[in-house]
Amino acid sequence: MSQRSNLILALDLGGTHFRLALADENGKVLKHHVGLTNAEDGPEQGISRIKDAIRGMLSGNSPDAVRGMGVAAAGLIDRDAGMLLTSPNMLSWYKTPLKELFEQELELPVWVGNDANLAALGEHMFGAGRDSDDLTYITVSTGIGGGVVSGGRLLTGYKGFAIEPGHMTIDINGPRCNCGNVGCLEVMASGTAIARMAVDKLSGGEKSAITGLVDGDLxxxxxxxxxxxxxxxxxxxxxxxxTAATNLGVGVVNLVHLFNPELVIIGGGVSKAGDLIFEPVRRVVAERIMPDIEVRILPAYLGDDSGLLGAVALVLQSAP
Ligand SMILES: [Zn+2]
Incomplete structure (x- = not known):
């Protein structure tokens, strides 16, 4: 690769905000910008705001200096078309051809991936999984997503929809999930589930310091x-x-049995609860895993930059 094309443009596209970065091939972020997506305005306005930010970020750099652009987006991504299909927080962006729209503007190759998938790739290249070619990443925040790196490659499946660990069934009689199924990991262990379980108990008359912390507003x-x-x-x-961490542990056991990772990396806002999450997860895994299978469970390293650095990693792995 020539000296002049060692920069990578990365976009982490969320329903409320987008994050944009210009990084080098070691994952060092050189320029960073956060802007409003306001996804409810529709894709035309959102994309236009992002393109303005990209033009600002690239000014002063020759277009030749940039190897390509990676886009991390929440939702189902058609990998080959680079198209955002269903996205829970961006419903009006249904079937937005992100790759096509950005390639037209930038005259750069663009690759698009699911944000949690790319976070797995980012942790593999730049984060907690730098020393491992076989890891499973799971992010626990409002929802639950994840990705698998196997033999050093991101596992994407037929159309790019692998993996959706938030929608594997943990309890066949469990509560209804947004996806239409019941008892999904997401509805049993996500941040949303934790809040719901607490509110259910408080509404049933149980006492807790939580009531005071929210001034009685459940x-x-x-x-x-x-x-x-x-x-x-x-x-x-x-x-x-x-309860939530135990459910998450059951999900991790299933993932370990499916993918035989050396590491399971847990990220997302809920993972910041630390031992409250990791101790029960490790215990459930120790209790339920098949004998002779070993796995280490680690917190994610990249934090809020996981999607961005995953997008950088996608370009590094995809660009010729
Ligand atoms: Zn579901």
């Missing part, structure tokens, strides 16, 4: 509030966190 209960209360010893909050 709409304000979040996973972060529950985790905070659990850390101060609140019994109800500890029970909820323990």
């Amino acid at each position: 709409d304000r209960v979040t996973a972060e509030v529950v985790a905070g209360a659990a850390k101060t010893g609140d019994v109800l909050a500890k029970e909820v966190m323990h």
Whole structure:
């Protein structure tokens, strides 16, 4: 590769915000920009705002200096078409041809991937999984997503929809999930699930410090509030966190049995609860995993930059 094309443009596209970066091939972010997607305005306006930001970021750099652009987006991505299909927080962006729209503007090759998938690739190249070619990444925040790197390559499946760990069934009689199924991991262990479980208990008359933390307004209960209360010893909050983490552990056991990773990396906002999540997950995995299978469970390293650095990694792995 020539000296002049060692820069990579990366976009992490979310429903509310987009994050844009210009990085080098070691994953070092040289320029960074956060802007408003306002996805509800529709793709035309959102894309236009992103293109303006890209023009600003690239000014002063020769177009030849940039090897390509990687896009990380939440939702189902048609990998070959580079098209955003269904995205839960960007419903009006249904079937937006991201690759085509950005390639027209930039005259650069563009690759598009699911944000959690790319976070797995990012952790493999730049994060907690740098020393491993076989890892499974799972992100636990509002929802649950993930990705698998196997033999050093991102596993994408037939159309790029692999993997959706949030929608594997953990309880065939469990609560209804947004996807239409019941008892999915996402509805049993996500941040949304943690808040819902706490509110259900409080609405049933159980006592907890959570009520005071939200001034009695149960709409304000979040996973972060529950985790905070659990850390101060609140019994109800500890029970909820323990239930969610145990469910997550069951999901991790399933993933380990499917993909035989050397590492399972857990990221996303809920993972910031630390031992409240990791201790039950490790215990469930130790109890339920098949004998002789070994796996290490680690926190993610890249944090809020996981999607961006995953997009950088996608270009590095895809560009000729
Ligand atoms: Zn589901």
